[in-house]
Amino acid sequence: MQGLMMDLPMLLSRLIDYAADHHGETEVVSRQINGSVERSNWRAVRSRSKQLAKSLLAAGFNSSTHFSSLTWNTINHLEVFYGVLGIGSPLHTLNPRLTVQDLCYMIELMEDKVCFYDSDTQPLAEEIDRHTDFITQWIYLDEGEDLPASTLRNYMSLSMLKDGVDDQFEWPVFDERDAATVCFTSGTTGRPKGVAYSHRSLTLCAMNMTMVDMYGSARNGELVCAMPVAPIFHANGWMMPFSAPMNGHKLVLPGRDFSPAAIVELISQEGVTIAGAVPTVWNDIIATADNSNISLPSLSTALVAGTAIPEKLYDLLEGRGMGVRTTWGMTEVPGATRASLPPTAGDADKANIRNIALNRQGRVGFQADLRIIDGNGNRLPHDGVASGILQVRGPIVAARYVGELESQSVDWLDTGDIAVIYPDSTIQIVDRAKDVIKSGGEWISSPQLEAAAVSHPSVNLAAAVATPHPRWQERPFLLCTLNTGNTVTADELRLHMAKSLAKWWLPEDIKFIDEMPLTATGKINKVRLRELYVQVDAIQQQA
């Protein structure tokens, strides 16, 4: 028997319509590329998006045009999101931190025809334009100024495009399974791989992000103000450009200035209640706030993902009264786990909550099922002991990558992580499959080594990588940066680490370096570390 409910597809245009119709006055605040802070609201964002959508169609583009963007977390980018997605076209968000070679590869794979750029990314856009003929129209996201001269072959400004076009426009209706945004993985192995989110999957992702148990203590207040500290081109800034309008939350966009000082200023001035960032970024935010005596009283929830949160950072955040919520996800499945605590950890049990926040990466949620398998594809128990390859499945999970055939779709996506799943369905990422150190047939977890190292008061960041060893196959090699003015010897550090680790895990080689190479997402760049500090023949042997 057929259900008799209204058959409305889950299109992202419904999000901006909802926000504009029912939370029209709720603020959207953006630090622009030029440094100014623009204050707007959801009604105005929809108006701008509709005007853009209408202008794009008038200019001859349509739902089969592939768009890309080379810009930061600004309101202009948000307008492009809803304007482009609203007409059913995919928007490929390019990461300006990547190389021209990688960007051209992605553009050509996606067959992008139009690209939005800004005053910051203009030189990069010009370089791309010299390397590929795919982009036939460049659109400058102006902020009130004149269109700057450029070597781009065909460019205009957003204002020129929209000139004389009003916002009287009805969003078209199409299949909710059509592509919406496209994000590429950082490509730590081989070429970057493109994930084509559908309108359906992003709507479900945004719902998932804001369900009970996810939004942390921001749930205590109704005045939610969300800030994506992650760039929008990373898994859509952890979905906040979608979850904020879906819930009528205030949205604060930090532009291109991710410096701790700028972020702290925005949190403080705009009353941000929830922000999501990787631990290194949180470290910087708290250090900067401390140094400037800024207390950030509004900030009630710190969403932490990317890597495990160090003890020191957890205590700092909690000490400031924030609810720390650790979650886990990847480009292929954003917000994969719920940042919820297991049923055994009530509010009364602070020590237990701390332990879980430090050692688990969230809990399996309804939209993304998780399992672990061994090397032969056999399922392993969720007993808190067995560790295996983490796989994920659900309507918010990528089935295949851009350019792959339908026959290459998978039922369970291999995450590339090694994990333990506990009986309460919290998960612990033990290692990246490719970062795991195999010593004498046993696994040594690099994150656990690193956590033990940074728990030393002098150590700022630590990274463990494998080096080849004639007897043990591989042994850990630890690289550390120290806190300013601090010192520690390798022996002292090993002695400290021995308190929490098995002896055979302790690295024989420890090196103190001045600067830790980071990826565009703020994670430690182990590929670069290996290039710099591990012998080439060793890398080859490892691969």
Place this chain on the structure above:
Amino acid sequence: MQGLMMDLPMLLSRLIDYAADHHGETEVVSRQINGSVERSNWRAVRSRSKQLAKSLLAAGFNSSTHFSSLTWNTINHLEVFYGVLGIGSPLHTLNPRLTVQDLCYMIELMEDKVCFYDSDTQPLAEEIDRHTDFITQWIYLDEGEDLPASTLRNYMSLSMLKDGVDDQFEWPVFDERDAATVCFTSGTTGRPKGVAYSHRSLTLCAMNMTMVDMYGSARNGELVCAMPVAPIFHANGWMMPFSAPMNGHKLVLPGRDFSPAAIVELISQEGVTIAGAVPTVWNDIIATADNSNISLPSLSTALVAGTAIPEKLYDLLEGRGMGVRTTWGMTEVPGATRASLPPTAGDADKANIRNIALNRQGRVGFQADLRIIDGNGNRLPHDGVASGILQVRGPIVAARYVGELESQSVDWLDTGDIAVIYPDSTIQIVDRAKDVIKSGGEWISSPQLEAAAVSHPSVNLAAAVATPHPRWQERPFLLCTLNTGNTVTADELRLHMAKSLAKWWLPEDIKFIDEMPLTATGKINKVRLRELYVQVDAIQQQA
């Protein structure tokens, strides 16, 4: 461009799978029909459901078999929910409080072939069986006892059906738009009307129910324990049989004993954190707890719907430290509004929150858009002043009723309510367009009362209006004119009406008047009737 995400339909079997796989030990507690309390968990509920599904298929039933249930809020009913829905069959939940005539009408309209009943509803089942040939298989929901003898033509027990069948069963995959549960409205005008929820709409409803801003202060703790005090046959017990497994919450089912003492006992013994009920029921719960000196410390959230919450009750609930969340919905759109506070009402502003809880019925949420129109279909502003016919639209809203043609589907569903929408998108229901009488959370249809009255040979015209009642909120007040020269007493008329109506529908107050005020179009003028015969202060109190 096509999105490249996994194409998994939103089937309700995924909810029970999720709960069993990841919250398997989380309790499901049920007061059974026989009064005993059964303790189980999500793993066991899935096991029972799978066993039932497999048994039904083995017995020759399939996804085109229409099932119905005539029972209460027990774990057996929950098992039937997932067992029947899991194989893609619709489950029509009958309300045992209705008349045999109405129940037979619904069964025949739905073409139900199988019906589940229990020891409490057996006499009603037998009466139905005497009136209709549609049900060819009755299945007794036994609670360990032997199958009681019955006049039913073809009956067996659940245990007999499942005898020798194991739980090794894979849920089939089908269209998420297929019908899941079917609930009938109480039929304020004419016959009851059936709403056929789809798997898609119920999944979205359950997500909606548990998004940020809805679950109230239950969000402060992770140990959510939900109890549907509303019977499951009313809009699926406000969705808790779906939202609880979706979130791994503990679920407490009160069986058929909705007496305040029984409810208070369960809340206290099981640590219920969130319960949903109409104001009269909340009143009884608090009074009973007070009289027994039970403090109910676990209960952190009181979801209130059905009718506006009286001031006194609000203060009582808040005084006990509960977060009161008022919401609004109807069979056609369960959980239509989010029980959230507007952005101007932060936690700091208690008086404002109180005012909104008392005078508004929630806020427009993402899944159900609301608008008001005038008699000519023109949209009215959301200015907190204009009042108009409330209409609703969204993927969780009924497009048409059972038995209607596809061409009868509507884009906006007329709720039959008159409402004001405020600029912050909170709504206030100011009147019921169709003069329905709400007694103790149940609807009494004034047209049906009137029809029963005028079916008496002496009665000429009859009009039922609501009068305020301290316990039941509203009771029907019947006004009649008699045919010339005829006489009838109130008691005689009530006796006559009892032949076709449930006892609790019968009006205590019946008044015979000389002339019925009519509108210009010849319809009974209820506005004038109320002016003439219902106490003014009562009306004001009501408004």
